[in-house]
Amino acid sequence: MSLLVVGTVAFDAIETPFGKTDKIVGGAASYIALAASYFHKDISLVSVVGDDFPQDFLNILKNKGTKLDGLQIKKGEKSFFWAGKYHNDLNSRDTLETQLNVLEKFDPIVPENAKQVDFLMLGNLVPAVQQKVISQMTKRPKLIVLDTMNFWMDIALDDLKTTLTMVDVLTINDSEARQLSGEYSLVKAAQKILKMGPSVLVIKKGEHGALLFNKEEVFFAPALPLEDVYDPTGAGDSFAGGFIGYLAKTKDVSFENMKRAIIFGSAMASFTVEKFGTERLIDLSANDIEERVQEFVDLVQFDISLV
């Protein structure tokens, strides 16, 4: 039951009301692979970096069980770089700089040993590139999870719609769900989006939790009220990593099990935002995660006996 993770491995420079970083390691696939590695040890990564990318971080991924055969290292080229500044409420941000670099001509190549994985996690990327990955699979994965963003809805909506027909689970945030569906009510938005391809939709609401929809049911996972949130970067990717990592571990893609997976995903996101970049995701223990999940259980547990 192996897991293939596709997405950016990159540099970020982040400014929040609580501080500022130089270039640090980021990228959707970095967060996804790290978060998933706490649940599942057979992960393959497909991505691209320049030869400026630190071997140290690649060693961390490798030591946590991620195979790097599918990671292209482009000699003489530079890694993808994003710089952004969060507003005071941490819910919105401005992009200060984007350098596509190696990402501009990224042509994903799925290694032979990853073409038959059961779980495929497509991190946010050009929809056409996400399709290229799916088309290389020699066996339809048991579950394909797609993450995307408003940017692709603006400039590549047709491609995105095609990709949507090829996946099982879509993860987007609430404003993206509204944009994609043209509906303000998230209930109506979900029902429209579920007609576009995916059988399950996850709407991420940041500090307000996440909603899980299929055509008949809805589940809500809260976000943990945190004393300090330093940097929201990577929260959504850590969430996706915990989600698919837990599913790959338990080999169960039922809606009931996805509820549990969302709680584990939310727990991983709650760690990520406590420090800048990937730092907090590097050294967690099984016990840290268990305690954190217990906080989610306690947070929403109530006992109403209806007559």
Add this chain to the structure above:
Amino acid sequence: MSLLVVGTVAFDAIETPFGKTDKIVGGAASYIALAASYFHKDISLVSVVGDDFPQDFLNILKNKGTKLDGLQIKKGEKSFFWAGKYHNDLNSRDTLETQLNVLEKFDPIVPENAKQVDFLMLGNLVPAVQQKVISQMTKRPKLIVLDTMNFWMDIALDDLKTTLTMVDVLTINDSEARQLSGEYSLVKAAQKILKMGPSVLVIKKGEHGALLFNKEEVFFAPALPLEDVYDPTGAGDSFAGGFIGYLAKTKDVSFENMKRAIIFGSAMASFTVEKFGTERLIDLSANDIEERVQEFVDLVQFDISLV
């Protein structure tokens, strides 16, 4: 175990993206008393209206078990009137008109038979008027719940701070909690506010649910994702009414029971927003409420067995 409700009984004119009303019945105490009446039948109301206020609505309150001895009807004067327009996201609104009318000189008089109630719900009003009510009680209620708003933080902060020292539970929204505490993190905001007097704080987050804090614990109640929200007016007051109505019915002010009370409060709010004004709160059945609460149970129920 009777319940005293204090607050406005008034007229509203409301505009939302889904329609527009003429003058309809509103006011914090109207929503609170209606919502509470589904749980508790021994309610006293202290408020003021002009002789323009419809007897029909007062009859509805009376028929649902609310005593009106404490309702002053001012001859030749007009009832409080508020007109507002909600923005497209329904989370923010502009006040178009406020006519204080009878509210300008409102001097609350608690009837003799309500001076020893066990539960006192102070709806949003001038903090000094809220204090006047407390000072008329001849026995300290078992539980005093205070609702207030940013307006009083702007123009009567000292009075509000004094009132806070006299109550047990404060209900405010997230931006008000941030304003009152000067803290962005709601966890930190709650801990600061809990040093100002109340032993329990409810932070209302509208469509994002509600948080319940005491000094040691936190509980989160989701809001139900609704297909259609027509009019958010009165949602917070219906929430407060369901909350204190349930507590008055069960005679249990423990944190555990407040968790249940918040779910019932959220259920009442979820009905209110489905139609304009108080309409949806008039004719609910016990079965309607039970089914709605079951939806809350289903929404957040998950089963994680940690080793």
